[in-house]
Amino acid sequence: MKNILIVGGGASGMAAAISAAREGASVTLLEKKEQVGKKLSVTGNGRCNFSNLAMSADRYHGHDVSFAAKVLEHFRPEDAINFMRSIGILETEKNGGLYPVNLQAQAVTSALLAEMKRLNVQILTGVNVMDLRKDKAGFCVYTDGETSEFRADAVILSCGSEAGVRDKKAFSAYGILKRSGHRIYPPMPVLVPLYGKNGMEEWWNGVRMTGSVSFNGRTERGELQMTGEGISGIPVFQISHVVGEALTKEREVTITLDLLPEYTESEICDFLLSGTDMKKAETYSAQEAFSGILPKKMIPVVLKKAGFKREYTLFDMTDANRIKLSEAARKLIHVMKEFPYTVYAAGDLAAAQAAAGGLAVSEVDDDMQSRKLSGLYVTGELLDIDGACGGYNLHFAWATGIRAGISAARGIKGGK
Numbered sequence: 427m428k429n430i431l432i433v434g435g436g437a438s439g440m441a442a443a444i445s446a447a448r449e450g451a452s453v454t455l456l457e458k459k460e461q462v463g464k465k466l467s468v469t470g471n472g473r474c475n476f477s478n479l480a481m482s483a484d485r486y487h488g489h490d491v492s493f494a495a496k497v498l499e500h501f502r503p504e505d506a507i508n509f510m511r512s513i514g515i516l517e518t519e520k521n522g523g524l525y526p527v528n529l530q531a532q533a534v535t536s537a538l539l540a541e542m543k544r545l546n547v548q549i550l551t552g553v554n555v556m557d558l559r560k561d562k563a564g565f566c567v568y569t570d571g572e573t574s575e576f577r578a579d580a581v582i583l584s585c586g587s588e589a590g591v592r593d594k595k596a597f598s599a600y601g602i603l604k605r606s607g608h609r610i611y612p613p614m615p616v617l618v619p620l621y622g623k624n625g626m627e628e629w630w631n632g633v634r635m636t637g638s639v640s641f642n643g644r645t646e647r648g649e650l651q652m653t654g655e656g657i658s659g660i661p662v663f664q665i666s667h668v669v670g671e672a673l674t675k676e677r678e679v680t681i682t683l684d685l686l687p688e689y690t691e692s693e694i695c696d697f698l699l700s701g702t703d704m705k706k707a708e709t710y711s712a713q714e715a716f717s718g719i720l721p722k723k724m725i726p727v728v729l730k731k732a733g734f735k736r737e738y739t740l741f742d743m744t745d746a747n748r749i750k751l752s753e754a755a756r757k758l759i760h761v762m763k764e765f766p767y768t769v770y771a772a773g774d775l776a777a778a779q780a781a782a783g784g785l786a787v788s789e790v791d792d793d794m795q796s797r798k799l800s801g802l803y804v805t806g807e808l809l810d811i812d813g814a815c816g817g818y819n820l821h822f823a824w825a826t827g828i829r830a831g832i833s834a835a836r837g838i839k840g841g842k
């Protein structure tokens with residue numbers, strides 16, 4: 427019987443353990459934290475967006491995205507659903523995103539744990555793997571735990587990344603891979619909030635609104651979350667990759683927000699002119715005029731940005747005949763649609779949902795097996811592929827974990 431050691435009890439490690447054990451291998455899983463699946467249990471705001479029906483390689487980044495395309499060919503959203511069902515999790519779908527029907531990420535972790543126990547996977551927590559070597563007898567894995575050495579025929583490294591993790595123990599996986607001759611691209615935080623000091627963050631702190639964010643010809647739309655330090659939310663996460671890259675070359679960059687993406691500038695102008703009783707215009711403040719359009723806290727922000735005085739009334743916003751909006755009012759509406767926001771930093775790894783970088787994918791074959799050290803497999807976020815927000819990272823974790831688990835157990839390409 428093949429003896430397989432899995433390093434890391436996250437999404438891809440647990441999927442690998444289950445797949446290898448289902449193939450009849452004897453599996454031991456080593457996890458450095460006191461529990462397995464800690465990150466998995468908080469994914470998707472505690473709801474676990476485990477895959478997406480709109481699966482496509484263009485939702486992934488990395489130095490060689492064609493690798494992601496190959497992985498996706500062999501593992502489709504239906505496969506993710508079937509894997510979930512096989513561990514007792516029924517799915518639901520929202521805007522293409524797939525979630526457990528009870529919307530509980532913790533339930534996914536519990537189901538994976540239960541299936542590993544049913545398959546007699548030996549799970550050892552609080553064990554930090556520091557290094558590995560291969561000799562004629564197979565692999566020797568060194569840890570800082572009570573049992574300092576483990577032997578195995580194959581090792582699956584499923585250590586993820588430091589994204590979203592606050593851990594006193596250093597992340598050892600890149601070092602392990604480098605020492606065994608593998609190429610590592612330095613990790614970079616992605617799916618992060620963006621930070622700015624535009625003098626308005628205190629005003630808009632706490633606002634959640636539908637909007638879009640654009641940078642370098644790319645636009646993402648969804649719920650924007652305004653914070654005391656800048657801006658966050660799924661559209662910001664999606665664009666943070668390109669903004670983060672630009673910030674490595676420039677001290678600051680300007681992104682553009684559309685605070686009312688459903689309407690054009692002229693539609694907003696028409697609404698302001700037609701929807702208001704112009705006889706009241708002299709007493710009707712700009713704050714009031716916009717209160718049915720923007721969240722309350724955003725109105726002074728937009729007024730300030732457009733240089734529009736707060737005491738201006740709607741009367742000041744029209745021409746003498748009350749049939750055309752004034753230049754100042756048009757500028758105000760333009761600012762709403764193309765709000766320039768200067769960003770000086772993107773969130774760090776601890777604030778990130780994923781990390782770009784990791785093991786160069788040219789170092790592994792289609793089964794995630796190292797081309798440099800046969801019998802060593804690498805899965806999930808430890809590989810140099812990162813996905814967009816929306817279930818893409820977990821999909822890649824299941825796909826690579828399952829493939830590696832099956833391959834290691836079957837000993838494909840002589841993983842001895």
Ligand SMILES: Cc1cc2nc3c(=O)[nH]c(=O)nc-3n(C[C@H](O)[C@H](O)[C@H](O)COP(=O)(O)OP(=O)(O)OC[C@H]3O[C@@H](n4cnc5c(N)ncnc54)[C@H](O)[C@@H]3O)c2cc1C
Nearest residue numbers: 434436437438458469470475555586590806807817819820
């Ligand atoms: C807040 C948050 C929300 C997210 N939400 C979503 C979402 O809804 N949908 C989605 O697709 N993606 C989401 N992600 C991303 C997703 O969680 C990860 O991409 C995915 O978990 C990666 O799986 P993995 O197996 O590669 O790594 P992980 O799940 O991170 O697991 C790695 C495991 O290895 C352990 N480990 C590390 N080093 C060692 C070592 N030396 N020895 C022993 N054990 C070790 C770690 O403690 C960890 O348990 C989210 C991420 C965060 C931070």
